[in-house]
Amino acid sequence: MWLITGITEDEIDYLWDTLEPLVKSALENGGSLEESSSIRGAILDRTMQAWGILRGDQITGVGITTVEEWDKGRCLTVVALSGVDMVEWLPEFERTVRVFAAANGCKFVGLEGRRGWVKELQRFGWKEISVKMYKEL
Numbered sequence: 457m458w459l460i461t462g463i464t465e466d467e468i469d470y471l472w473d474t475l476e477p478l479v480k481s482a483l484e485n486g487g488s489l490e491e492s493s494s495i496r497g498a499i500l501d502r503t504m505q506a507w508g509i510l511r512g513d514q515i516t517g518v519g520i521t522t523v524e525e526w527d528k529g530r531c532l533t534v535v536a537l538s539g540v541d542m543v544e545w546l547p548e549f550e551r552t553v554r555v556f557a558a559a560n561g562c563k564f565v566g567l568e569g570r571r572g573w574v575k576e577l578q579r580f581g582w583k584e585i586s587v588k589m590y591k592e593l
Contacts, residue, residue, distance in 0.1 A: 457511070458509060458510070458511060458544065458545040458548050459508075459509075459510045459511075460507055460508070460509055460510075460519075460545070460548050460549050460552040461507065461508050461510065462505060462506070462507060462508075462556075463475070463499075463506040463507065463508050465499055465500045465501075465502055468496060468499050468500060468506065471508070471515070472496060474515050475506065475508075475515070475518050476492050476496070478515075478517060478518040478538040478539060479492045479495055479496075479518055479520060479536055479538065480492045481538045482518070482520070482536035482537055482538035482569075483495070483536055485538070485570060486536065486568070486569040486570050487570065487590070488535070488536070488568075489590070490535070490536075495520055495535075495536065498522070499520070503522060504520055504521065504522045504535070505520070505521045505522070505523075505556075506518065506519075506520055507519035507520070507521065507549070507552070507553070509539050509545050509549060511541075511545075516539050516540050516541065516545075517537075517538060517539015517540065517541075517542065517545060517549075518536070518537075518538060518539060519534060519536065519537045519549055519553070520534070520535050520536040520537070521533060521534050521535065521553060521556075522535055523557075523560055523562060524566075526564075528563070528564075529562070529563030529564060530557075530560070530561050530562040530563055530564070531557075531562055531563070531564040531565065531566050532553060532556065532557035532560065532562045532564070532565050532566070533565075533566040533567065533568060534553065534565070534566070534567040534568070534569070535568055537549070537567075537569070546576065547580070550577070550580050553565055565582075567582070568588070571587075
């Protein structure tokens, strides 16, 4: 059984040594331009949310979200997601963030990440709407 639970800013200092390698992995694999220290700061500032994915009392994954204001409505965006046995807990994570998004007045949920997420999230009704590309100078 999987438990997806919000991690408060008060818990981050205590749990960061466990969470940071998972956050770094998600950022590196997703080609993010963010660093884990910025994510930690945003969680502490309450501009991002941390989600622990637990099997029993063991943290096996982490998700990081942020609420963004857009002209067409608020969007809860998943900016990092990493862990083991993801195929098993992804449905529960997806449901949990949808419930959180709706409770916080969001009209949309979104994800920034690598193209492989398209196939994974289409089964939950998500659709690809754009591609972001970068070139380092």
